[in-house]
Amino acid sequence: MRTIKAVRAAMPLGLRIGAPVVVLVVLLAAWQFVASSGAVPTALLPGPGRVLARLVADLRTGALLHRTLATIWEAVLGCALATVVALPIGYLIAHLRSADAAFSPYLAASQAIPAVALAPLLVIWVGYGLTPIVLLCTLLVLFPLVLSTVLGLRTIDDEITEAAELDGASGPAMIVHIEAPMARAAILTGIRNGFTLSITGAVVGEFVMGGKGLGMIVSVESATADTTGLFATLIVLCALAVAIHAALTLVERLTDPYRASDGA
Template identity: 60%
Template sequence: MHAACALGARRGLATAHAVTRPAPVHVQDREDFVSTDLGAPAAATPSQDPPATLPTGAPAHDRSSAAVRSARPRARGAATGATTTAGTVTAGAATSGTAATGPAATRAARPAARRRRILPALVLGAVLVVVWETVARTGLVPAVFLPAPTAVAERLAEDLTTGGLARYVLPTLVEAVLGSALGAAVALPLGYLVFRSRHASAALEPYIAASQAIPAVALAPLLVLWLGYGLLPIVVLCALLVFFPILLATVLGLRTLDPDVVAAARLDGAGSWSLLRHVELPLAWPSILTGVRNGFTLSVTGAVVGEFVMGGHGLGMLLSARGLAADTTGIFSALIVLCALAMTIYGLLGALERRTAD
């Protein structure tokens, strides 16, 4: 009797264990389970890397930098694990889709936007030329004062064919480029000094602002007395005209930097030189190029005016000679070439600015 009861008890316990024991999960079943629960983010396995430690006396800046550097591998590992678990194919598709619809779409839309921007200027120019031609042909204004556009076009074609203008373009271009380079060489460091030092800003800004009240052209006679005639005084005059736009653009570009980016670079241990080279200068470069582009047009003006006063061999001298001869058609021809020169350099610098901004 007792043996039968013991045998029954053992059978009951075996049955209970069979009911309560969980069924083994095969590898394929686990994969199916994970694949059906991709919506929930997988928990990243905590890294076992020891935290970065520094001596107690280390500055807070060094401790913050060490903490940031030690956190980077763990952050990258967690991000990699989460991406692998949640599905790399989907993330890659989203990334490629963003690239296809972002910068590519923007570049494709630029020609149409450029045409829409240029079209009003072309229409206005055509209207002005028609009105000009009408006024000149009807005799309302004598031709010696206002020649017809067709006569100016014929004279321009003649000057370009015979080389009457080509030999005057290069000296003016050289003077404008050298003046822009000299003005930028002074304005860029001074602008950075004004940005960096409050004392330098307080000391220099009043004099810089006051210098703009004096027309640079009015300094031409003094430049002749100080430097004589020739290339040097014209280049200095161009530099004086270029200086302020480049200085102003440099200061504004540096003062409008994102403070979070600068703070992050400093937290990562960037010194003054590294910060200037890798953060401040690249981010302020579009603004600096805008100042250079606007300043170059003033430099061309300075070259022409300098040749009026101080002599030379460029377009300014040609304009002065044709003015003395009352050659109005020739003056308009030289002015068109001068405008084309300034617009070409302006457009090239604008393209460089847009390329840098991208």
């Protein structure tokens, strides 16, 4: 039975690139049809041409790029902090039943609290600015990354770890040479998905906590009913998520220790 990874590897490059392009063209055509039909007022649903023109104009001023970089920086810091915290917690949960019993209920409960509800609380505790936004991003990324770390470690075959122990591997040597390489795919998947959540956290945080990124632009455009600007900013956010996902997927493939042997 072929894995999803094997199926994707066997998929022609043209199909992998062409299929998303076809979907995009269909969506743009449907958008243009609805916008030009008059069924929805232009003030509520501007056409793709108007949105593209606005996007180009905003990019030319340089302000949109500056805001985008600010949001990326907040997301990077939040995801990095979550990684530093999540990996040790995930390791403990995967290996110790007591740690699993201690941490798991609180990690699960944290997912029931929406980011919008956490933001005002962080403002009260920390104030406005970069720090509470980064903390919000960290909280959003923490649980998925812990979960992926635990999953990656628990799927390692016991026979492999037992054989490594017989060869004298233990402690740091076991982590570096056995557990980290074999759990790598699951952990990188968690980081990839977590980074997207971190972008969401940064934007939500900027609504409430006075950031300087894309969330602030969305807040202003929403307050002024600037739907054309909103669509342009949302396109940037979507493009950012796709770019981050593609970049981290590439990193995952390039760092795959079995890549060379698979390609042989």
